[in-house]
Amino acid sequence: MLTLFESLVGAEPPHDAPVLFDTACVMGGSIAGLLAARVLSDRARKVVIVEPDDLPKEAGPRPGVPQDQQVHTLLPAGRLWVERWLPGVSREAQDRGASLVGPDKQFVGHDDVRQVRDGVDHRFLAIGRPLLETLVRDRVTALPNVSVLRARATGLRYDDGAVTGVRFAGTGTGGRGERAEGVIAADFAVDAMGRSSRLSNWLAQDGYDQPRLERLEAPVNYATALFERPAKLAELETATVLQLFTPQYPSGGVSVAAATATEGQQWLVMLMGYGDERPGRTIDEFRANCALLPAIFGDITSGDVTRDVVPYHQAESRRRHFTEAGRLPARLVGMGDAVASFNPVYGQGMSSAALHASCLASYLDSGADPGEAATEFFRLQQVVVDAAWAVSAGGDAARIDAENGTEVPEEVRRQRRVMEQIVRAALVDPAVSGAFNNVSYMLRHPGTLFDPAILEKAAAAVEGATAG
Template structure:
């Protein structure tokens, strides 16, 4: 249920084990990817983190090369810059690659490859409910959708041996389960009001050294960045720069080209260069009020033969770029669950246990920073243990500017290659403190 990236990854995994895979997607799918009504943020910057990139190639080998042939950039460590308050984080040997690409193109490439499999089909329809037999999901109720995205016919039922909810953060699955007498997964919300503004600019050929680049600038609240908390510039297909500005709360990046360029002029030089070309698409704004997750592991009375993936389970602050990579990791959990001899006649407890490891790790990275920002804004008194944990993270973040080992550990956690627990290693904190020479006090 849902043909976005999470649903497509799940379909790809199921294709290895099912006689037939049907993807129900209400939005119109055209030959050219374009925008979809169900993905209001698809015109914003999207980052396929190294972990996500690895899994994309695992499930759909060759998609990276196809993306590059279409003009996307595969950015290695020499073309990827992450900076704090205008200062680049320390380099280290090795490094990782990120795919700089527009979300519509990436989703289109994945969709084309998955739906080209002989036993995978895509049906334009909106899921409206589930059917059960003896405590197990055995069908999906749906309404075919027309050009306007609304139902055009009577409700039908599609028989199914296994059902995946990939309907995104607005999924109605919890509501259906409660109506049908099953446990409703607990919904957790964390206020994180983010305001995005993204624009596309021509990428002049004179910037040859920048033609394959991904730049991410992070700013602490006390840094004078004109209200911009995060800025990103990706060299994507079409010879364009995709540039994003993000602010929290009342800080809203400019909506006009003039306001956008004025904000970029206050940032490190790369942003002035990236926005110097002709505007190829108007500035697009996006607002998200909160991060949210649904706790399926705590819901004891779930039907069998049913799982959920992607934003239907956890939808994070998008500035951390975890969404697409989380979807790929959820698919890997599904593959492990099915390969492990899953008992499909009982609730998918083992799948949700595997998935929780991924969700907890991503939530720790994004929600940790947002909770600290929220507490500071509200003047909330935090427990001593939490205060010291945040102090330790400040030490680590500061040390990423000067110590390559600390920078590697931090980036590998940010890239979803290592669990956040890696940053709790006493040796990492000692290195950070030594690099900072005590400049951040507890």
């Protein structure tokens, strides 16, 4: 499992891949759909992305991705994937004013205690989500066999237990080449329609199994605003900040605060609260909350506001268990949030989509019979989803149980104690910090944290910190 995860993290584009499909149709043109299209461009004569939004040439918000005004961190696993499969994104991002931030300018803190550096050169792109998506999209749609149809996918067509087409309805704007409705003949289809994908309903209506939907309550309230940033990247001591606060820290209900020195000489600043805590619905509230936090938040939000506060609420994490569905059509997979979406504070969504794309590449490489349901794909994907779910849902379940005073089995209690110890030790011990970062950044499987050498170091570090 651990090595399989790492091989998915490091997946490379193939050198010489046989074409397997005539037309692959990707439903949804956001991050997961674009990365799927990139993989399929090596394997299909034609790739058609079906996306209802008018995809802007210049980076900007769009209705199909309502979360795109919030801070989006592309974890190292996702950034390295993008660089391998779509080279030049980080370079162009910097040319367009975003920052590629090395460890010397990163600050990760728990209750304002800085996590010790792990000595590894992990870099983060400080960039707005719309610009990141634009850079990815420009590269994918520049591929000679990839095109975009502006339409909404409305269902699937099948023959003999396999998908043979995607039904669509035009957006009604009457653009060139658009039809009101129709079917794209396709011998492979990808659901990348995000959290609100209706694929499960289509499958049930069409006589297939509906993958079980698992939900975990994780009510998060985001608030993000943009502020003028007078200092250039080179002049900044810190260019990305992530601070996590326990209920004991007087943060005014803020559980997580983050800031990145982003394009347009701006600070993108995010506050997040759980449950009833809604930090900063107005700019005055936002600034008042920032004033309670470590000094950098007060400093960077004292500049002019370049975009007002945009709130965002998400109630739960969700995953769909495709591996449990006995009867699925062949020539169909799902990727990204359509399959699993998590508490966003862990920043896993886009990197998960990248690793799902690795699963797709590996599945297509495996020689699996495309005339059968893509069981092997879903099995690989489960490894990625389980890993991400263990990190985010594991943390959320522990928090909710603690809030509600819920009794949990001894084994779960033990695992949570170990995780708490690792988190505390990561603040002071570089080796534990490194192991923890590798998992948080989706470079390594969470199981690596249970390596006896790491557990021993974690126990010693916590004991030392307590004694000291």
